[in-house]
Amino acid sequence: MNVGYLVRELYYQKRRTLTAILGLSIGIALLIILNALSMAYRQAAHAPLKEIGADITVQRPGDVPKDLAGAVFPCSAVTIRKEEVEKIRSLPGIKGMGKAVLLWVFDSKQAWIVLGIEQNNTIGPAILRSAVTEGRFLDGGKSEALVEVAYARQFGIRVGETISVNGSRFPVVGLLDASRAAKIAVANLYLPLADAEGLAVSSKNLQSVSPFAPGDVNLLFLKADQEKITDLAASLKGILGKKATVATPDSFLKLLGSLFALSDKFTLAASLIAILVAVLIAFKTMAGNISERAREIGVLKAVGWTNRNVVAQLLSEAVIQCFLAGLLGLLIALVVTFGLSFMKVNIPIPWDMAPNPHFLPGGGDQIYKTLRLPVHIPWTLASFGVLLSIIIGGLTGALLGRHIAKIKPSEVLRHE
Amino acid sequence: MSKSTILSGEQLSKKYGSLEVVKGVSISVDAGEFVCLVGKSGCGKTTLLSLLSGLERPTKGDVVLNGKKINGASEDELALFRRENVGFIFQSFNLIPTLSAWENVALPLFPIKMTAEERRRRATELLNQMEMGHRMDHLPSALSGGEKQRVAIARALVNRPKIIFADEPTGNLDSATGDAIMDILNRLHSKEGVAILMVTHEVELAKTAERLVRMHDGEVIS
Numbered sequence: 001m002n003v004g005y006l007v008r009e010l011y012y013q014k015r016r017t018l019t020a021i022l023g024l025s026i027g028i029a030l031l032i033i034l035n036a037l038s039m040a041y042r043q044a045a046h047a048p049l050k051e052i053g054a055d056i057t058v059q060r061p062g063d064v065p066k067d068l069a070g071a072v073f074p075c076s077a078v079t080i081r082k083e084e085v086e087k088i089r090s091l092p093g094i095k096g097m098g099k100a101v102l103l104w105v106f107d108s109k110q111a112w113i114v115l116g117i118e119q120n121n122t123i124g125p126a127i128l129r130s131a132v133t134e135g136r137f138l139d140g141g142k143s144e145a146l147v148e149v150a151y152a153r154q155f156g157i158r159v160g161e162t163i164s165v166n167g168s169r170f171p172v173v174g175l176l177d178a179s180r181a182a183k184i185a186v187a188n189l190y191l192p193l194a195d196a197e198g199l200a201v202s203s204k205n206l207q208s209v210s211p212f213a214p215g216d217v218n219l220l221f222l223k224a225d226q227e228k229i230t231d232l233a234a235s236l237k238g239i240l241g242k243k244a245t246v247a248t249p250d251s252f253l254k255l256l257g258s259l260f261a262l263s264d265k266f267t268l269a270a271s272l273i274a275i276l277v278a279v280l281i282a283f284k285t286m287a288g289n290i291s292e293r294a295r296e297i298g299v300l301k302a303v304g305w306t307n308r309n310v311v312a313q314l315l316s317e318a319v320i321q322c323f324l325a326g327l328l329g330l331l332i333a334l335v336v337t338f339g340l341s342f343m344k345v346n347i348p349i350p351w352d353m354a355p356n357p358h359f360l361p362g363g364g365d366q367i368y369k370t371l372r373l374p375v376h377i378p379w380t381l382a383s384f385g386v387l388l389s390i391i392i393g394g395l396t397g398a399l400l401g402r403h404i405a406k407i408k409p410s411e412v413l414r415h416e
Numbered sequence: 417m418s419k420s421t422i423l424s425g426e427q428l429s430k431k432y433g434s435l436e437v438v439k440g441v442s443i444s445v446d447a448g449e450f451v452c453l454v455g456k457s458g459c460g461k462t463t464l465l466s467l468l469s470g471l472e473r474p475t476k477g478d479v480v481l482n483g484k485k486i487n488g489a490s491e492d493e494l495a496l497f498r499r500e501n502v503g504f505i506f507q508s509f510n511l512i513p514t515l516s517a518w519e520n521v522a523l524p525l526f527p528i529k530m531t532a533e534e535r536r537r538r539a540t541e542l543l544n545q546m547e548m549g550h551r552m553d554h555l556p557s558a559l560s561g562g563e564k565q566r567v568a569i570a571r572a573l574v575n576r577p578k579i580i581f582a583d584e585p586t587g588n589l590d591s592a593t594g595d596a597i598m599d600i601l602n603r604l605h606s607k608e609g610v611a612i613l614m615v616t617h618e619v620e621l622a623k624t625a626e627r628l629v630r631m632h633d634g635e636v637i638s
Contacts, residue, residue, distance in 0.1 A: 002526040005515065012514040012555075299510045302471060303524040303571065304499020306492040410463075410472040413506060 001316040009317055013289070020285040021325040024389060027278020028329025029336065031271050032377060032385045036337050038267040040375035044345050045252035048369045051182040053127040054098065054221035055229060057247045058088070060240050063209045071105045071114075071166050071203035073210055073218055076245065082215035087239050093228030098124025098221035100185060101196040103206075105166050110155060112165055115187035116196020124221040125185045128178055135159040135174025143195050145170035149177045151188035165189065166199055183349050183369045184247075185219060193217075247350070255348045275388065282325070282396050286318055290400045297404050298412035307405040314401035315394065322393025326386035333377060333385070343373045421480075422447040422579050422611045425468050428477035430460075437463045439634040440477070445579065448609040450602070452622035455631035461615040462583055464631065468613065469502055469581045470494045482578050499524055503572030503610075507584035509564040511556040511571075517563075518543060518552040521570040542570035546600065562593035569600055573610070580604070582614040586621060598624055
């Protein structure tokens, strides 16, 4: 391979070179953008669960007492027994677990959405520790309460006051604003898990439709091995029944409904088409270029270049062109994904994961988690795009080079 | 074959399908000899030149170039053999359009392990001999026909060949430029002692050679 010859060929044959580079770079850019978008939607679908430090949430639908008085479970989240919780904990692929008890408490003056949480567990609603706007978070082992800031404002509740919930009294130690932090597993009153369990155990109304014992819960937050999430979802339904609500990033993806979010198959098919288009463009352009150079190849062979010399020269030209195309494709993809990163995506939260009673004003409204599409190009995808274009260049150059190198100089050098 | 014979072709035939273009031709060129192959267009001169230079394989017969029988050699062996023993001058110059004059001259040296300086030195030396030293870095598109052919002659000489095959080297040039090119070829032959086998249909040009070989309808007639 002669570098000077290579550089001059690419430089002086600008039309040829630019056509090949532009054609292939569009294919490579398309490939990178499609995959970056697909990853972005997947990442976005993770957001509602990630906010509460989980990969999976589990709840079991059931019945609501006819008389909505005192503490009751929402119909979307009834008792998960202690034994079931332990079975779930031992499933292969479970890396951690957070428990919670969600209650609707209807007092004579007001309705509470109560969430009993494990104060020191980073999996689950305790992650809202950072959302405290006034006072402090719940301490371990104390019966105390945190109130959602908007709810506190509505009912004039202040830090330091004591509130009464279904006959139990709790000092308010802090206010928190969960609205920007999370959309699921939020409430307007946060209690230690044991106190929420106590409210549930002592509620005859609740026990009449969904027997509940100490150690039972009605919300589970699971950290899991990413590779095993799909299998785990099936196992969880095996333990809790087919009607159990098992929310995974995939279930949010399905709700998104985007083509990119629908399936891996779409992204794979689109990527394959992009690669195929890129290969065809590269092959067609280079085939055209090389056939234009038949006479030149004939000269090279006549003056003593072997087939190997010719193939090496054409191969190196193709590889360099495709490498440049890969870089340009990456640059195009970076610009496009930067633009796309300003796009907002609304992830619908399923009604059964929304804590609000649907019969209260605004309770039936669809809740969305809105975020900027987290689209970016990881270095692995960028490297893959550039590497792929080099491989395309290598294969195209080798294939076309071998073909054209078979040319007989006498056939192309006969004077006109 | 005599001791001084650099090239010989014995009973060479070339058929394209049923069309026999060269018919049992025997020819030899001695070292340092200037031989002209003349005949009308289409009589098989260029095909015979291709057979003798190893650009094409004969259907029948043998070619011995510089003591080596070349018609059984592989494509790559032939290319290497041409690189070491043969120079070519074509009617349409066949310069690489993207390479400068000196790079075109150095083209046969590119696959050889050699420093860029050495390649340039050898090309410069030859271009100076061709009075083209001032046009070394010009692209072929910036050269006249005569200048292009001088570059092509320098390229034919860069590998220090035993024999140069010239196919209508003045065919694309006006008569004055053609004469100048013939002067260069004659000088190469007389001073450098390079054997030349030149194909032409112009009998006047052929008269400058030491020996004339006439072809007609694929056969040598004298």
